[in-house]
Structure formats: C-alpha cells, structure tokens
C-alpha cells in the first residue's frame with residue numbers, strides 16, 4: 256500500500272521576512288509515516304517546515320505555503336491508496352504579499368486576509384477517487400460534533416479528532432475516530448508513536464473494507 260501523508264504547519268508570507276503560521280510540530284504526521292514504513296508500506300510525506308528529520312525510505316516533499324502543499328498533494332494523490340491529511344494548513348493568507356519589508360509605523364496597520372484552498376475538501380470532491388481519505392480535526396471545544404461536521408462537509412472516509420490545545424507541540428495525544436458509516440472509536444492518551452501504529456492498522460482495515468465493497 257502507498258500512504259500519502261501531509262504534516263506540519265504551512266507558512267503564508269506577509270513580506271520577505273514575515274509570515275502567518277501556527278504551532279503544529281508535525282509529530283503526529285511523522286509518527287504515522289514511520290509506523291506505515293515500519294509495517295512495510297510506501298510513504299509519500301508532504302511536509303511543511305518542522306524540526307524533525309524526514310523518515311528514511313519515505314518519498315519526502317518539503318513545502319512551505321498552503322498553495323505548494325495543495326499542488327504537491329494533487330500531483331501525488333492518485334498514486335496513493337490511503338491519503339492522511341494531518342497538516343495544520345493555515346486557513347487564511349495575506350491578500351497581498353509585500354515585495355519589500357513592511358516598515359514600522361507609529362500608527363497601527365491592518366492585514367487583509369483571504370481564505371486558502373481547503374486541500375482535504377478538494378480531495379473529497381474528486382469524482383471516483385480510489386484512495387481512502389482521512390482527515391484530522393483539531394478542536395478546542397465540541398470535539399465530536401465539530402469532527403462529525405468536518406467528516407460530512409469534506410466528504411472523508413475517516414476523521415481523527417483531537418483536542419487542539421492538548422495535541423499541539425506535545426508528544427502525546429488522545430483521539431476520537433469517526434467513520435463514514437457512523438462507527439466511532441476512542442483511543443485514550445498515549446505517546447503519538449504508539450497512537451500512530453493503531454491508526455495505521457485502522458486505516459488499512461478500512462481500506463480493505465472499501466476495496467471489498469467495490470469488488
């Protein structure tokens with residue numbers, strides 16, 4: 256099987272020296288990549304800027320902006336059996352990128368932001384896709400309701416929900432996994448690398464079920 260995995264944050268440029276980003280460490284996505292490789296699968300890892308070494312034996316694609324991540328994902332999605340979109344993609348980018356450094360002024364400045372493209376949703380909208388589509392939902396409140404809404408809105412097969420505050424920049428996580436058929440699983444707090452092994456098994460199992468249904 257081939258896994259396509261996105262991980263880490265994106266950076267949206269304001270000017271040549273500044274950007275908008277978030278606190279994602281990339282650890283969950285990299286742990287899933289390692290677990291899939293350990294289980295003998297191929298991995299295409301599309302990563303935003305993080306402080307982690309690329310897993311050995313993965314096809315590693317380094318990106319910075321949401322637009323670069325969007326293009327890399329669409330270029331490689333059809334060679335994957337399972338797409339796991341774990342990245343914390345910025346929801347907005349500056350409407351204009353200043354070509355020169357914005358100078359400090361005595362009064363304040365406002366930044367006009369424009370929405371980025373939703374990569375997960377764009378894969379969910381693909382007609383007759385053959386890969387299993389897995390998204391993540393990082394929430395600070397109403398985890399189950401918000402994750403379920405994302406599952407339907409983005410037309411995924413699985414959404415892995417987690418507490419945004421508890422998950423960012425830490426080595427541990429706890430997960431709520433929602434499936435398209437309404438099934439739900441909880442995995443209690445554990446190191447991200449242990450969770451990753453569980454997730455890979457769950458994704459493979461779901462992929463097999465999808466294949467059996469289609470045959």
Ligand code: CTP
Nearest residue numbers: 340341342344371372373374375390391392393
């Ligand atoms: N995602 C994406 N492209 C975006 C934004 C999000 O592919 N431009 C994906 C993430 O990789 C994740 C899922 O969508 O798999 C949910 O991301 P999340 O940040 O939890 O939700 P948003 O859709 O951004 O909604 P909100 O920030 O309002 O919770």
